[in-house]
Amino acid sequence: MRGGGTKLGTIPNNDRPICLDLTRLLSRTGMVHTGVDRVEWAYLEWCLSLDRPVFALVRSAFGYFLLDRVSMAFAHQHLRTADWGKTDLLSQFAFKLSPARRAAEAALRKHAIARATPSRIGVLLRRNFADGVLYLNTGHSNLSKRVFRAFHSLKGAQIGVLIHDLIPLDWPDYQRAGTVAQFEKRMRVVSQFADVLICNSQQTLDDCTRHFKGFGRMPEAFVAHLGVDLPDHPEVALPQVPRPYVITIGTIEPRKNHVFLLDLWDQWEEAPHLVICGNRGWKNEDVFARLDKGDTANITELNGLEDAQMMGLLKGAKAALFPSLAEGFGLPQVEALSLGVPVICGDLGIYREILGEFPVYATTSNAYDWRIEVEKLLRQDSENHGRVVKDQAQFTAPKWDAHFNLVLRHFG
Structure with a gap:
């Protein structure tokens, strides 16, 4: 299936909640967005535009936050600027995190509608999504058996994972030390638990088919090319470089x-x-x-x-x-x-x-x-x-x- 189609407004509304994973954007708060960041950002803005219940799941240093539309809008307002305010006492113990992320976790902890330690994420989800949910993970982050099993324990839940590429598996010599094994572990989890793959290109779908069959299972998948809507950036001072x-x-x-x-x-x-x-x-x-x-x-x-x-x-x-x-x-x-x-x-x-x-x-x-x-x-x-x-x-x-x-x- 390829891109194109009707206007958003012509598609019937579905009351099933969407829960978007925002772990990657939280981990990179205040940084210049990469391509993957921009995709998760686009999904955040899309969710906030929908006339249906929307939520976000965030993996923190000590567990998980669940955000509703209001707290998602708060996150949207602060993720890029990283003006989160002061850290709380708990976040000060997250020694491995950057100051910006510690402050972000402190702020989101206050605005979250529910929180859970890692072992109780299933309880958190069952309390909030008793009638089912669509969980979307678009950032190649938080792809863990714990999270996927917790969603699969829900009646009427569905897991959709957006795959950007499988380059670390095909070009391992060009990756950071230790990242290839970690990436393969995540993709094996996706192969085992995802209900549907959203592939950003036919090439990515072909690569997923090739690798995931080797992992033991190829989930249902479709192609949806990423959008590139050029924003109206403000006029800014540019570095001086010789022309042409x-x-x-x-x-x-x-x-x-x-x-x-x-x-x-x-x-x-x-x-x-x-x-x-x-x-x-x-x-x-x-x-x-x-x-x-x-x-x-x-x-x-x-x-x-x-x-x-x-x-x-x-x-x-x-x-x-x-x-x-x-x-x-x-x-x-x-x-x-x-x-x-x-x-x-x-x-x-x-x-x-x-x-x-x-x-x-x-x-x-x-x-x-x-x-x-x-x-x-x-x-x-x-x-x-x-x-x-x-x-x-x-x-x-x-x-x-x-x-x-x-x-x-x-x-x-």
């Missing part, structure tokens, strides 16, 4: 293949300015060392940018370059095309599925092709900015309305 420039966006980690661009720029005497936007990740010490050394004057690395700054820099770029070795969806690529910025990227199946024929596809085995395509763009008049082979303004990004139509149509 091209840009790449993403965490600086091996899978994003920044080393390919550094090698290309080292060999290109008259290369345009390259802006690398993204926080430093893991297992990329050689790339970090090259960036720190600063031998290439026409490369600027920018970390910790706000969304509005990122969008401002993207709008001004002559092209967006993405030599990634693997991707789960490609939100920055969709955003670039939506803004009319030409995209040059590797020929990955996920790009073909989501972006169609709008990007320029170039193999990362031939750096010269990338240089030729960038030079073509630099020769174009400013009036034709945003044209490669086709008019990039024709690109239509997937919409959240279409995504949520599919979710409602499937679950009711």
Whole structure:
């Protein structure tokens, strides 16, 4: 099943409550949102817009919180700004948590309609969802047997899990130490307990089928492309970078293949300015060392940018370059095309599925092709900015309305 469909308002209302897991957003309060964070955020805003009972489950340092619509709105107001106020006495004992998360847990503890220690989560759920509930987990967090068994103990409960990608299983050498085994453990739990998988692409569905059958069970699944609705960001001061420039966006980690661009720029005497936007990740010490050394004057690395700054820099770029070795969806690529910025990227199946024929596809085995395509763009008049082979303004990004139509149509 693919994206598209009717307007949200045309779908009959169902009184069954929805319980959205917000554990990931709580864990990252005050941080710049990643792609996965933005999906959980979109689900939070969607739930708050629904004319039906909505709740949120949050895993805390000492157990679980259950939030109702009012406390979910409170969380929505404070998650990004992290202006939670002071911590309480209990949160001060959560030594491993950041100050922002300790304050967040203290605030949500006051606003929660119910709380439970880990061993009593089943009691919490039975008291509040005696007539059934749809539990949605969209952040790859809190995927535990304890939580899933507690929901399955309810009459009329259903568990839906959104899968972003299975890259850690297919590219284990590029992951943080210890994270692959943890990720596989979570996916095995999903394989065993989830009722339905929401896959963000056909590629993700195919990958789930391949891996989950090996785990012993492939749940029912459907495809719903993620939405990319560009918000109206406020005008903000942008970092000063020489023009013209091209840009790449993403965490600086091996899978994003920044080393390919550094090698290309080292060999290109008259290369345009390259802006690398993204926080430093893991297992990329050689790339970090090259960036720190600063031998290439026409490369600027920018970390910790706000969304509005990122969008401002993207709008001004002559092209967006993405030599990634693997991707789960490609939100920055969709955003670039939506803004009319030409995209040059590797020929990955996920790009073909989501972006169609709008990007320029170039193999990362031939750096010269990338240089030729960038030079073509630099020769174009400013009036034709945003044209490669086709008019990039024709690109239509997937919409959240279409995504949520599919979710409602499937679950009711």
